[in-house]
Amino acid sequence: MKKKGVVLAAVAVVILAAVIVCDSLFSKTASDTFLAMSTAVSLDITGISSEKAAEQIRQEIIRLDEKLLSRTNGNSEIYAVNNGEAKISDELILLLTVLKEIEQESGGAFCIGVAQLTDLWGIGTENARVPDEAEIKAATENCYGWTIDYGSKTVHMPEGIKLDLGAVGKGIACDYACKIASDLKCRESVVAVGGSVLLDGTGKKTAFKVGIRAPLGEANEYCAVLEITGGCVSTSGNYERFFEDENGNRYHHIFDPSTGYPADSGLLSVTVVTESGAISDALSTACFVLGIEKSMPLLQRYNANAVFITEDKEIISTFTSDNLEITNDSYTLGEVK
Amino acid sequence: MNKLLKPIDLILIAVLVLGCAGFSLYTKHSTKSATAVIYIDGEIYQKTALEAVEKPYELTLPCSPKATLLIENGAVSFCKADCTDKVCVNTGRLTKRGDTAACLPAKVVVVIENGEKNEVDAIVY
Numbered sequence: 512m513k514k515k516g517v518v519l520a521a522v523a524v525v526i527l528a529a530v531i532v533c534d535s536l537f538s539k540t541a542s543d544t545f546l547a548m549s550t551a552v553s554l555d556i557t558g559i560s561s562e563k564a565a566e567q568i569r570q571e572i573i574r575l576d577e578k579l580l581s582r583t584n585g586n587s588e589i590y591a592v593n594n595g596e597a598k599i600s601d602e603l604i605l606l607l608t609v610l611k612e613i614e615q616e617s618g619g620a621f622c623i624g625v626a627q628l629t630d631l632w633g634i635g636t637e638n639a640r641v642p643d644e645a646e647i648k649a650a651t652e653n654c655y656g657w658t659i660d661y662g663s664k665t666v667h668m669p670e671g672i673k674l675d676l677g678a679v680g681k682g683i684a685c686d687y688a689c690k691i692a693s694d695l696k697c698r699e700s701v702v703a704v705g706g707s708v709l710l711d712g713t714g715k716k717t718a719f720k721v722g723i724r725a726p727l728g729e730a731n732e733y734c735a736v737l738e739i740t741g742g743c744v745s746t747s748g749n750y751e752r753f754f755e756d757e758n759g760n761r762y763h764h765i766f767d768p769s770t771g772y773p774a775d776s777g778l779l780s781v782t783v784v785t786e787s788g789a790i791s792d793a794l795s796t797a798c799f800v801l802g803i804e805k806s807m808p809l810l811q812r813y814n815a816n817a818v819f820i821t822e823d824k825e826i827i828s829t830f831t832s833d834n835l836e837i838t839n840d841s842y843t844l845g846e847v848k
Numbered sequence: 849m850n851k852l853l854k855p856i857d858l859i860l861i862a863v864l865v866l867g868c869a870g871f872s873l874y875t876k877h878s879t880k881s882a883t884a885v886i887y888i889d890g891e892i893y894q895k896t897a898l899e900a901v902e903k904p905y906e907l908t909l910p911c912s913p914k915a916t917l918l919i920e921n922g923a924v925s926f927c928k929a930d931c932t933d934k935v936c937v938n939t940g941r942l943t944k945r946g947d948t949a950a951c952l953p954a955k956v957v958v959v960i961e962n963g964e965k966n967e968v969d970a971i972v973y
Binding site for chain 2: 515517518524525529531532535542546555636701703705706710721722724731732733736744751
């Protein structure tokens, strides 16, 4: 009887050891940092295939940038679309369909047909300037006129209009990363493509903490912490790229496509959380242009949540106060008016 | 009469369990001190253990446009850069594991490996 007990105990101990080893293997984390999509990308993937996933995600984000979304790389599909009619892949058709829908749902606050407007202002380049009204009118007139021809798999572009997926490329990259990580059964993934972040903890973690950048501070400084169980988080803010004219007027890089001027909705930044990075990226831009009140129906339409930071340093959120903590005293919690 | 388990078996089991626990602890909590890893054009240019820095110094990188890092005890930052947007300089000081700053025109990325963990999993901007 006693011996049987000893054997059972030994078996239990061996099983425990096996569990410890398996847990360690499944908790293997792979990290990587590289430049793509005009930003730094960092990956932290945990799972038994974490290294394979990190490598595949790196390759995929570089492919997305170079072959599909870049408007400056001569090998990309968007470059081809912008430089004469070209047949595009089903992959790009799918993405453009989603973006066209958000353009319509946002009443035109989000639009990708604005590359010519971005170039005209040149914000972030040596050629930054305030264009005259005639130039702005010409650059915005037909920006909503691009259409997808599903039969011939081409994009019809009005004259002078060029597509720029810069506002959503990072979020699209998060979506592709999410698919690879879940196909390879990774239990935890944190993928930051610049300021657009994928947090996926299907396997293990119960909640993630996301710092929202303090708009008037340094880039690594945050003013609020959002606690979420997962999803894609994107921020649009007026602080990252801007220039000042000779009179000290400040012009930032998020344009209202309907006016052709930098959006002026009383906000410093908008952070949006949804299941899809492409959608959270597009909505953060749209909400920045729309302002708080007009953003609400759009957020509901896409089942999204948002955190707005106003010029008065008020933080207004659709999250409950349990999920959002203000960590910087110069910001206060406001309410939706 | 055969004993089901001899003392040697028990010792082996104990060693096995301790080994596994040690392996698990090692993989989960391998805490080394913060290291700034500097990449230029995708290649590692230099790794600097930040705890070992006694006096702050500037490090001008062989990149174009020119960029200079300020390396301090426990921190690294871009202090000067000839790029137009200055996003790298505006990023500020990197101190914790995973903190990242990049100068795109110069193709430079600086990331902190190891060291103290950040209170947040990511920062959106």
